Amino acid sequence: MLGQLCAYKNLTVATGGGIILRSMNWSFLHQGIVVWLDVPVDQLCDRLCLSTTRPLLRDGDLKFKLETLLKERERLYASSDVRVCIKGDETAEEVAVRVIQEIQKVLKSENRSGAGKDVN
Secondary structure, eight states: OHHHHTTSSSOOOOOOGGGGGSHHHHHHHTTSOOEEEEOOHHHHHHHHTTOOSOGGGSSSOHHHHHHHHHHHHHHHHTTSSEEEEOOTTOOHHHHHHHHHHHHHHHHHHHHHHTOOOOOO
């Protein structure tokens, strides 16, 4: 599915956190700008405590599972082009504004260096 989406331009794709575990997915993702929304584990727990559809989070201590997943994946997440650390009291609109600002910084930096990305 991700490979098919790469054919489109000017597209935002929201993925699950585990998508970065396959190197092929990274090659697709890095055809554009990859944004890591770094949400504190406590906030994730609040958001996901009622979720029963996520196989990796079923049964057991949710916070421990989230901390474990983050430790396993953090090195890969750090390969993102943009990292936006989410604050607990931010609205979705405020986060979106910060994401856009950070993406603009990446684009300006690439334009100055002459090594632009083909942003999808």
